[in-house]
Amino acid sequence: MDGTANGSLSELPDEMFSIIQSTAHTLSPRLARLSLPGRRIIDTPHYLANTSRGVVPHITQDTFRRDTSIAGVYVALEDFIERAPRKVPPLYQFKPSDGASPLRKFVALQDDALLVLGARRTPPVIAPAANSNTDTTVSICTAVGFRQMKVDDYAEEAEELKPDILVGLGDVPYGRVLGNKRVERATDRMIQWMQEHVALRDERKDGHQAKLFAPLLPVECVKQQFYADCLAEELAKDISGLALYDLSTLEDIPESLAHLPRLGFTEPKTPHEVLQQVALGLDILTVPFIGAATDAGIALDFTFPSRQILNGSGPQPLGVDMWSAEHAVDLSPLSKDCQCYACSNHHRAYLQHLLSAKEMLGWVILQIHNHHTMDLFFAGIRQSIARNSLDEDVHAFSKAYESQLPEKTGQGPRVRGYQYKAEGPGESKKNAVAFKHAMNDGKEKLAEATPPAEDVDAEDLEIKGFAEKEEL
Amino acid sequence: MPEQDDMVPRPLPSALTFELASRCSTTKARAATLHLPHGPVQLPMFMPVATQASLKGLTPKQLEETSCRLCLNNTYHLGLKPGQKTLDIIGGAHKLQSWPHNILTDSGGFQMVSLLKLAQVTEEGVRFLSPHDGTPMLLTPEHSISLQNSIGSDIIMQLDDVIATTSPDHERIKEAMHRSVRWLDRCIEAHKKPDSQNLFCIIQGGLDLDLRRECCREMVARDTPGIAIGGLSGGEAKTEFCKVVDTCTGLLPTHKPRYVMGVGYPEDILVSVALGADMFDCVWPTRTARFGNAITDSGCFNLRHASYAEDFGPIEQGCKCICCKPDSEGGLGITRAYIHHTAAKETVGAHLLSMHNVHYLLNLMRRVREAIVEDRYPEFLRTHFKKLYSDNPPTWAVDALRGVGVDLLG
Ligand SMILES: [Zn+2]
Ligand SMILES: [Zn+2]
Numbered sequence: 001m002d003g004t005a006n007g008s009l010s011e012l013p014d015e016m017f018s019i020i021q022s023t024a025h026t027l028s029p030r031l032a033r034l035s036l037p038g039r040r041i042i043d044t045p046h047y048l049a050n051t052s053r054g055v056v057p058h059i060t061q062d063t064f065r066r067d068t069s070i071a072g073v074y075v076a077l078e079d080f081i082e083r084a085p086r087k088v089p090p091l092y093q094f095k096p097s098d099g100a101s102p103l104r105k106f107v108a109l110q111d112d113a114l115l116v117l118g119a120r121r122t123p124p125v126i127a128p129a130a131n132s133n134t135d136t137t138v139s140i141c142t143a144v145g146f147r148q149m150k151v152d153d154y155a156e157e158a159e160e161l162k163p164d165i166l167v168g169l170g171d172v173p174y175g176r177v178l179g180n181k182r183v184e185r186a187t188d189r190m191i192q193w194m195q196e197h198v199a200l201r202d203e204r205k206d207g208h209q210a211k212l213f214a215p216l217l218p219v220e221c222v223k224q225q226f227y228a229d230c231l232a233e234e235l236a237k238d239i240s241g242l243a244l245y246d247l248s249t250l251e252d253i254p255e256s257l258a259h260l261p262r263l264g265f266t267e268p269k270t271p272h273e274v275l276q277q278v279a280l281g282l283d284i285l286t287v288p289f290i291g292a293a294t295d296a297g298i299a300l301d302f303t304f305p306s307r308q309i310l311n312g313s314g315p316q317p318l319g320v321d322m323w324s325a326e327h328a329v330d331l332s333p334l335s336k337d338c339q340c341y342a343c344s345n346h347h348r349a350y351l352q353h354l355l356s357a358k359e360m361l362g363w364v365i366l367q368i369h370n371h372h373t374m375d376l377f378f379a380g381i382r383q384s385i386a387r388n389s390l391d392e393d394v395h396a397f398s399k400a401y402e403s404q405l406p407e408k409t410g411q412g413p414r415v416r417g418y419q420y421k422a423e424g425p426g427e428s429k430k431n432a433v434a435f436k437h438a439m440n441d442g443k444e445k446l447a448e449a450t451p452p453a454e455d456v457d458a459e460d461l462e463i464k465g466f467a468e469k470e471e472l
Numbered sequence: 473m474p475e476q477d478d479m480v481p482r483p484l485p486s487a488l489t490f491e492l493a494s495r496c497s498t499t500k501a502r503a504a505t506l507h508l509p510h511g512p513v514q515l516p517m518f519m520p521v522a523t524q525a526s527l528k529g530l531t532p533k534q535l536e537e538t539s540c541r542l543c544l545n546n547t548y549h550l551g552l553k554p555g556q557k558t559l560d561i562i563g564g565a566h567k568l569q570s571w572p573h574n575i576l577t578d579s580g581g582f583q584m585v586s587l588l589k590l591a592q593v594t595e596e597g598v599r600f601l602s603p604h605d606g607t608p609m610l611l612t613p614e615h616s617i618s619l620q621n622s623i624g625s626d627i628i629m630q631l632d633d634v635i636a637t638t639s640p641d642h643e644r645i646k647e648a649m650h651r652s653v654r655w656l657d658r659c660i661e662a663h664k665k666p667d668s669q670n671l672f673c674i675i676q677g678g679l680d681l682d683l684r685r686e687c688c689r690e691m692v693a694r695d696t697p698g699i700a701i702g703g704l705s706g707g708e709a710k711t712e713f714c715k716v717v718d719t720c721t722g723l724l725p726t727h728k729p730r731y732v733m734g735v736g737y738p739e740d741i742l743v744s745v746a747l748g749a750d751m752f753d754c755v756w757p758t759r760t761a762r763f764g765n766a767i768t769d770s771g772c773f774n775l776r777h778a779s780y781a782e783d784f785g786p787i788e789q790g791c792k793c794i795c796c797k798p799d800s801e802g803g804l805g806i807t808r809a810y811i812h813h814t815a816a817k818e819t820v821g822a823h824l825l826s827m828h829n830v831h832y833l834l835n836l837m838r839r840v841r842e843a844i845v846e847d848r849y850p851e852f853l854r855t856h857f858k859k860l861y862s863d864n865p866p867t868w869a870v871d872a873l874r875g876v877g878v879d880l881l882g
Pocket of ligand 2: 787788791792793794795796797828831
């Protein structure tokens, strides 16, 4: 790794990942460029949009293409294989005629968007202890409950789906602290799993393989030394990147692995934590709070570097709670000066209306805006690193904004997925709505409608001009 | 050809022009262009229902892409949320939802009566108890029009006295018809923006054809810019439904749009068009999408059924909607299997299917119009019913179409 910055695209080697600017320190931010055949070039640090069942929640694929600039997505295989192994999952049977990635075609992902596939969602639903991993299987959560996925199957099938980047299977103990014994066992497993996965790739050699990212255990590298050594030596030519599940792993990444891109499944809770993780040297982040803010009805509202002028008013909120009735007649955009589709076409009043009417479009609009905000946030981060001013900018940001996102006051979208909390098999029926083919359109209209909310009183109705109170 | 009522002076200003393009030489079907304040629309047409100023998760851009140029909002809902005051400040429903095309609103009465068990209709208006504290409230024709004036919809509907066509109480049906005529007068009187909003009357009279005739005469004389046939989205037999539509269109002036309210099943629309109706609305295409149902030429399919899990064909072969078109044609290439995969688990599945279903109905109307213009609508009807029902078309459709010179069995 050399620390010199280089600029224009034409100078770049054919490498997938080229580091443009970094310091010798392990724990320091860096600028790089990720370029994969057929995909748009992604300058890092950047983020991947989180998906559920192959789609960025709320955003249909045409809106994704037309009205967002999302550069890449992270997809979890566990969203597609609920009937395995009893039945071959439909996705595995899908063979696009042109030899294209079955996964990309199936979820109708934009051609030039980066497609990253891993086994589990981020954050994953944590498996009950009874379902912990074994030497040959990993616990996953599907629409019909927890399942054991065979390590061999994962390697084989995930390769077949031809994502751009494939995160190898790790013995990651989500939500649990590992004892030394357990770390040792996990290290052994991961060495074996990665060796087998690589061997399988050698057999396949179809010339159009996904870039393989190796997962690291959520502990310091020194604690998984044998595995790290294996990646750096035996598997060096087969591994194109690292997947990290804990910041402690960044602390002592060996020099021999430092050139690899670092993809974080580190669940930052706030923009401040994103900055912290970037400052420690993560290159590509998954950021679950974007979707969480959307579902909470919060329009993210921050810029980096901060443009806030501290005028004694104290730190500003990181987002605007769009449920608040104060927006009811506010024709301004969700966020001042924002150029996103949502802000250039809609105003706060409409969004507030949609949320309080529980219309699904509300969350669509928020999701577009929130991802746009994140695009700009990361662009600001990269500029700041390029200027060598990240430290000061982060400091100013921490002063300018509150430490936490605003509390959620309204209700989330009506449909909650099985993905949100641990549920036993069969419980996912929660979402199923019995369909009755109503012949009577009148009845359908009624079903569409919510009767006046309990909290609407006569006074309100009269003030609104809906009807008048009768004198008794 | 000059129509008789062309001679009648027009007391009510109109914000629309109805331009008749063609008439079917066999049936009563017509093709026309309706010029409305927010642009022209082609008749016959289907109007999707954006109840609370949004259509089931679709952005206005997506709705526009389905080729929709006129959608419905419900006055009852907008009156409650965001409410008249807010609508006035924002400047109406077009501005609220950033929809540059036309909007039609209902009067709010139908939903009021249907949603509130204790609602009671009196001469003054619809009386109901506030759901919150039981305070007696009153919705009058004047309120309804005032609300619709605030909404700013291009087509507004009179408040009518709606009762089920299946009601056995003939006196009540008669009373409702006459009251609807009286309320029409109050609506016309209360209408503050006839230059930018078109008030449609609503023909009532249940299934009693004499009452319907009388109502037509009374309301046509009041010369509203458009005419709706109301009270037909209930559970009446389809044969009765067809008789009412047929009778009314026979008495309505040629040069005005005719809107059959709350009708949206493809076969109901096709027959109604043959009987001389022009405009239709229904929540069904979007509502049914939420449950995984895809509307196609060969019927309605529930893509949540396990048999579609591995079906990698488009929702409907040959469909030109954004979902069904392959990427090579600029579409998304969405498969039935993917809708199955997301249905009921991610809202996007329903959004995609809504786009297909709305596109399906709008496109069906485009095909209908083309057939009328090329004077081959009878053939179109025969082909279409054959696709839907093979050799067993429903009796009501056979009878209704025979009445306008089309033999489905021939
Ligand atoms: Zn925005
Ligand atoms: Zn389609």
